[in-house]
Amino acid sequence: MARYKAVVSYDGSSYGGWQKQLNTTSIQEVIEQALAKMHKHDVAIVASGRTDAGVHAIAQVFHFDSEMKIQEKHWIKALNSLLPKDIRIQSVKQVTEAFHARFDAIGKRYDYLISNDILNPFKENYMAKDAHKLDVAYMQECATVLIGTHDFTSFTSNKIDPRKPRVKTITRLEVLQEKDHVHMIFEGNGFLRYMVRMLSQTLIEAGKHRITKADIKKMLEAKDKHACRYKAVPQGLYLVRVDYADDEEQN
Known part of the structure; x- marks a missing residue:
């Protein structure tokens, strides 16, 4: 065997x-x-x-x-x-x-894609859609609040096992303006259920100037599963890579 x-x-x-x-x-x-x-x-x-x-x-x-x-x-x-x-x-x-x-997994990368090309049917299953023009620079500024080691209780499912650790480390969080969409990159040592989708929608709301950097910091520090009411649609989310200590190359 x-x-x-x-x-x-x-x-x-x-x-x-x-x-x-x-x-x-x-x-x-x-x-x-x-x-x-x-x-x-x-x-x-x-x-x-x-x-x-x-x-x-x-x-x-x-x-x-x-x-x-x-x-x-x-x-x-x-x-x-x-x-x-x-x-x-x-x-x-x-x-x-x-x-x-x-x-044995020591890290993961997830990407989230969102387009304001809401009439394009070919993006329906592969990107989130929003008619608003997002302020990418402000989204990146807000993202700095989330980088590092934190208790992410506020950004996970309320059904999560209470015995499961909520402290995770985000090593990279980038918000990039691509030609026809906004591209978010999340890298870290692990992610809780719904965590990337909730963080993504929170940053999207900041990109619309509906919430502020201070609001996001307050959500994070609350460590309360009711603090964040945002969760992005699944279509825009991709598991890009899973890392292992003995990998000769990243997958």
């Missing part, structure tokens, strides 16, 4: 999120079904973390165990032949049996 680390890209538009659940199709479920077809028995996969319905991934990481003797390049071809076109395996490599996709 060998353990494998896989990197997968997916368009989350048609799925109820990463995690298996009742009454909707998940990305995890579809990948496990493909592995089951190959193995003739159930094969469980463990991801670096879950993504919500409508959220996309450029490089989600998961691991699985297999008794099959297949070269790494052939794993990619075999799995992609069984998966729908909106889920694509990018790499598969054998790792030690101690590797854990979730617990």
Whole structure:
């Protein structure tokens, strides 16, 4: 039995999120079904973390165990032949049996995209849309409040397990004006559920001058799950990279 680390890209538009659940199709479920077809028995996969319905991934990481003797390049071809076109395996490599996709992750990058081209149907599933012209410079100024190590209780789901640590470190938070959209980049040692979406919408509201830098600082310092009422739509969110200590290159 060998353990494998896989990197997968997916368009989350048609799925109820990463995690298996009742009454909707998940990305995890579809990948496990493909592995089951190959193995003739159930094969469980463990991801670096879950993504919500409508959220996309450029490089989600998961691991699985297999008794099959297949070269790494052939794993990619075999799995992609069984998966729908909106889920694509990018790499598969054998790792030690101690590797854990979730617990060994030391950092992640998420990107959030928002456009004011609200009439463009081709962006409907891949960017947030807002008719307002955002003040990107002010959004970047407000972002400085959030960089560093903080208790992010105010920017997470109210259903989060109270035993789960709320202190996270954001090492990079950039707000960039691209040609046809605003691009936010979040890098850190980990993110709570809904954290990136809530931070994104908070910065968007600041970009509309509906809230101030001081308001954001007050929300953060409140450490209260009711302090922030903002949460951006999932379509604009991408899991870009998951980092591991022994990576020769970042995924």
